[in-house]
Amino acid sequence: MISERIKYRRSHITRRIILQYFIAMAAFIAVLTAGVLICRRVCASRIWYEHDIVYERLKFIEDNIITISCVIIIIGGTVITNIFIIRLLKYIDEIVAAAKRLTSPDEQEISLRSTLFEIEQELNLSREKALRNGELAKEAEKRKNDLIMYLAHDLKTPLTSVVGYLTLLRDEPKLSPKLKAKYTGIALDKALRLEELINEFFEITRFNLTNITLELKRINLSRMLEQICDEFTPVLAQKGLVWKTEIPKDIWLLCDPDKLERVFDNLIRNGIIYSCENTPIELKLQRNEGVITIAVENRGTNIPREKLDRVFEQFYRLDSSRNSETGGSGLGLAIAKEIVKLHKGEIFAESEGERIRFTVRLFDGRLG
Missing domain, CATH: 1.10.287.130 (Signal transduction histidine kinase, dimerisation/phosphotransfer (DHp) domain)
Structure with missing residues (x-):
């Protein structure tokens, strides 16, 4: 669909053509007037004889100058009008033909004549947007x-x-x-x-x-993370994993504690599943002014960049076989991302060598 900006550009070109039309008509009338004045001056500058054939014609023109001028203006105006109408119709046809290519899958850009350069740009932008929307669909x-x-x-x-x-x-x-x-x-x-x-x-x-409503409370985030770590200690022990935590005391945050607990639960479970045996799982809490950062890091198989960008997608699993013994449904991280977004925060993953780190960044005061 042609955007409002393209419609504006098209009307702008129409106005420009109409302006050119009136300028052409004014120039034509000016030339005609100048021609009449020049002819009259030439005629007045010499003596004519009654039976001179040129004199007879000039006399006829002089006697009917108004009628002849009107006829010439009508004929000339009609020709000029037709020229500009045809030009405008060609422009419109060219734009319509180009608009039909907006969803064309070929990579060739839309090209119009130089006078339609602005519309050409807008059409190409709209075409790119339409192709992107098609890919998204x-x-x-x-x-x-x-x-x-x-x-x-x-x-x-x-x-x-x-x-x-x-x-x-x-x-x-x-x-x-x-x-x-x-x-x-x-x-x-x-x-x-x-x-x-x-x-x-x-x-x-x-x-x-649905629109999820957060039940906001001001909580001691440090204490919440300590409790979560204590609850997971037996689970870590089963795999020979140990905690390595850095949790400063009394860091407070306005949040939905139940939903935020779900985020940390998912990140820790994910770390346990994909950790090598007998390695530490690190949990760090930091506060820098109004920015609170929680990082969960484990040691495991490096995640390639192309997969790292997809780990928060719904149903995405690092193991393509979707073995129920080595992972969940692929929804845990997707749910965590949605919860963090509700808190107007950020969540991202990094992988360097054997280190896999998930970081949650929350901004105290954004929800207050």
Whole structure:
């Protein structure tokens, strides 16, 4: 669709052509008037004889000068008008033809005559925007298809296990109580995993489709992070990981504590999943004037830059196989990003060698 600026440019060119038209008409009338005056002066400068054929014609012109002038003006004006109308129509046709190429996939830029240079620029800008929007639409369609595929994959895996173990319990009534308890426990774990996935799907959909309201409170962020670290200590121990924290005392922040806790929970879980065994997980809290920075760093496999830029995308997993044993649904970091955005903050990832760092930057006072 042609932008308002292009419409303005087109009307500007129309006004310019109309101005040129009136200038041409004025020049034509001026030349005609000058011609009449020159002819009269020439005629008055010599003696004419009554039977001179030139005199007869000049006399006829002089007697009918007004009528002849009007006829010449009408004819000349008609010719000039037609020339300018045809030129304007050609401009419009050229612009319309160029506008049809706005969504053309070819890389050749729109080119118009020099008098339409301004419109040419605007059309090329609109074309680039239309092509970008087209790419975004394709990406949105791809994300929708990926959503369906990931939902099917991530939900099917635990559901298949639940059905399998329950079927085994039904078909094998003579199983020992120990095996029954074992299979029941496995089925329950898979069912809980299924519930967790469904809750994550609902949560990311809620962030995307509804306006989430923050329940703001002024909290001691230092104490919150210390409590979260204590809660994760047993989980770290299972993988031989240890905490290395730098948490200054009594750093306060206005935020939604429940949602912000979810952010740190996701970052720490992500660090645990992708950490090498027997390495530290570092958590640092800093405050510089009104800027509060929280960094979670772990040691693991380097993340390539092209993947680093995508880790906050919905359903994106570093392992393309989407193995449920090595990661979640790919929604944790996407949810964390949405929560940080609600707090008008920033979140980003860095990877240098074996060090993988996720940084949250919050601005105390932006929400107050």
